[in-house]
Every structure is written in C-alpha cells, then in structure tokens.
Amino acid sequence: MIYLTSFLFCGFICLIGQIILDNTKLTAGHITSIFVVVGAFLDTFSIYDQIINYVGSGALVPITSFGHSLIHGALDKASDMGIMGLLMGMFDLTASGITAAIVFTFIFSLFFRPQN
Amino acid sequence: MEKKKYEEIVASHKPTETRSQNAFIAFVSGGIVGVIGQLLTEFYSKFFDISTKDAATFMLVTLIFVASLFTALGFFDKWVNFCKCGLIIPITGFAHSMTSAGIEYRKEGPIFGLGSNIFKLAGSVILYGVVSAWFFGLLRLLIMGG
Numbered sequence: 001m002i003y004l005t006s007f008l009f010c011g012f013i014c015l016i017g018q019i020i021l022d023n024t025k026l027t028a029g030h031i032t033s034i035f036v037v038v039g040a041f042l043d044t045f046s047i048y049d050q051i052i053n054y055v056g057s058g059a060l061v062p063i064t065s066f067g068h069s070l071i072h073g074a075l076d077k078a079s080d081m082g083i084m085g086l087l088m089g090m091f092d093l094t095a096s097g098i099t100a101a102i103v104f105t106f107i108f109s110l111f112f113r114p115q116n
Numbered sequence: 117m118e119k120k121k122y123e124e125i126v127a128s129h130k131p132t133e134t135r136s137q138n139a140f141i142a143f144v145s146g147g148i149v150g151v152i153g154q155l156l157t158e159f160y161s162k163f164f165d166i167s168t169k170d171a172a173t174f175m176l177v178t179l180i181f182v183a184s185l186f187t188a189l190g191f192f193d194k195w196v197n198f199c200k201c202g203l204i205i206p207i208t209g210f211a212h213s214m215t216s217a218g219i220e221y222r223k224e225g226p227i228f229g230l231g232s233n234i235f236k237l238a239g240s241v242i243l244y245g246v247v248s249a250w251f252f253g254l255l256r257l258l259i260m261g262g
Contacts, residue, residue, distance in 0.1 A: 002154060003151050003154055003155075006147075006150040006151050006153065006154040007147035007148070007150055007151045008147065009150060010146050010147050010149060010150025010151075010153070010206065011142075011143040011144065011146045011147030011150065011202075012143070012146075013146065013205055014142045014143060014145070014146025014147070014201045014202045014205045014206070015139055015142055015143040015146070015201075017142065017201035017204065017205045018138055018139045018141075018142035018143075018200055018201035018202070019135075019139055021200065021201055022135045022138055022139070023135070028200075028201070028204045028209070029237060029240050031201070031204070031205070032204065032205065032209060032210070032240070032241050033240045033241055033243075033244040033245075035205060036241050036244055036245040036248070037244055037245070037248040039245075040245060040248040040249040040252050041248065041252055043252075044252040044253075044255065044256050056154050056157070057150075057153045057154040057156075057157040057158075057168075057172050057175060058147075058150035058151065058153060058154050059150075060153060060157075060172050060175070060176065061149055061150050061153040061176075061179070061206045061207060062146070062150075062205050062206050062207075063205055063206065063207060063209065063210060063241065065207075066207070066210070066241065066245055067245050067248065067249060070245050070246060070249035071248075071249035071252055071253050074249055074250065074253045075253050075256065075257070078253065078257055083254070083257060086250055086253045086254060086257065087250075090246060090249065090250065096173050096176065096177055097173075097176050097177065097180060097207065097210075098242070100176075100177045100180045100181065101180050101184065101210060101211050101214050101215075101238070102214070102234070104180060104181055104184040104185070104211070104215070105184060105211075105214045105215045105218040105234060106218065106230070106234075108184055108185065108187075108188035108215055108218070108219065109188075109215070109218035109219045109222045109230055110222075111188070112188040112189070112190075112219055113219070114219050114220050114223075115190035115193075
C-alpha cells in the first residue's frame with residue numbers, strides 16, 4: 001500500500017512539473033525553485049509532515065521535501081533558541097544531501113570527462 | 117483539398133499528443149523513483165537496524181550518488197531528456213544539475229571553472245529554498261509561536 005502511495009504522490013508531483021514545463025515558458029530551473037518554495041510553504045502549517053506520514057518515503061524524494069527539510073530544521077532549532085535558531089538550524093536536515101552532492105560532484109569531475 | 121484539411125487537423129493534434137505523452141512518462145518515471153526511494157528506506161532500516169528517518173537520509177544520499185555517477189558516466193543526460201520532469205523534480209535532478217555543471221566547467225580551472233560554476237543550476241534551488249524557509253519560519257514563529 002505504501003508503495004502505491006509513494007508511486008502516486010511522487011508521480012503526481014512530477015506530472016504537475018511536466019505540465020507546467022510543457023505549457024508555459026518556465027524552464028526546469030524555474031519549476032524546481034517554485035516547488036522548493038511550495039514545499040517550504042506547505043510545511044509552515046505542518047501539512048507536509050502529514051503527507052510524509054501518510055505517503056511514506058515517496059514524499060521525501062521530490063524536491064518539495066528539500067524546502068520542507070529546510071524549514072523543519074529551522075523551526076526545530078527555533079523552538080530551543082528563539083529567533084536565532086532559524087539561522088542556526090536551517091541546514092540541519094539537508095546537510096547530508098547537500099554535502100553528498102558537493103563531494104560526489106567534486107570526485108566525479110576530477111575523474112570523468114564531458115561526453116558529447 | 118480534403119488532404120490539406122486532414123493534414124491541418126493532424127498538425128493541430130500533434131503537439132497535444134506529445135504533451136500528454138510527456139506527462140505520462142514523467143508520471144510513471146517519477147513514480148518509479150518514488151517507489152525506489154520507499155524500497156531503499158525499508159531496506160536500510162531493516163539492514164542497518166536504524167530508524168526510518170535515518171534510513172530516509174541514507175536513501176537520499178544513495179539516490180544522489182547514483183544520479184551523480186550516472187551523469188558522470190554520460191548516460192543520465194539521455195534519461196533526463198526522455199523522462200524530463202520525472203527525473204528533474206526528484207532529488208536526482210539536483211544531483212544531475214550539479215554534476216553536469218561540475219564536469220562541464222572543470223576544464224576552465226579548479227577555482228573559476230569548477231568552484232564558481234558548481235552551483236550554477238542548483239544555486240537557485242538553495243537560494244529560494246533558504247529565503248522562503250526563513251521567511252515562512254519567521255511568520256510561523258511570530259504568528260503561531262513555533
């Protein structure tokens with residue numbers, strides 16, 4: 001069941017993105033940026049947490065979960081430290097993803113040549 | 117005359133058909149990536165005996181690694197051209213944009229090539245993500261008290 005909800009939710013987000021990409025002049029960069037903002041907005045009211053509880057990890061795969069993780073870490077820290085916590089906890093949950101992407105990119109760019 | 121009319125009708129229908137085809141491919145491929153994410157999370161939480169939250173982090177790192185590696189090997193670009201948003205919207209698109217920028221600009225040197233351009237495409241995601249998360253977080257802190 002959780003595989004079905006994962007499939008449907010992740011597929012649905014990609015479907016919305018594809019429809020926007022095909023029918024407007026927005027590029028993939030615009031769409032990913034918009035989706036991150038939407039993810040952060042949804043977590044303002046804890047909606048995205050409920051989606052993750054219901055859908056499973058399928059909701060963590062789309063880029064919307066990046067915005068969710070940013071605001072989630074910030075708010076977690078803010079509950080301890082007040083308004084400064086927003087700045088301190090911003091990257092708490094996304095650090096692994098960003099660090100992994102940077103490190104892998106660096107290693108692979110050293111060893112691989114561009115292909116045409 | 118009849119043939120001309122027919123061709124006009126075909127031409128007017130062609131783009132919408134590729135659009136619906138694109139949308140279908142994006143839906144299926146995006147869904148498959150979601151299912152892979154769910155499978156990996158369950159596998160890691162059982163195999164390493166860790167919580168679902170930690171397993172989800174492992175899963176994201178795995179997806180980023182695979183997307184970076186396949187981009188470096190050269191065939192992920194073809195997959196992205198075929199699936200489009202099905203691979204751009206998941207976290208694989210983030211890794212793909214970083215690795216393709218890194219490999220492309222590396223020949224311009226380690227500082228002004230690789231270093232300056234690594235976030236060329238992924239930077240907008242981080243910028244608008246952080247600014248919106250800060251703004252919405254501030255709103256929630258001030259209005260709802262955290």
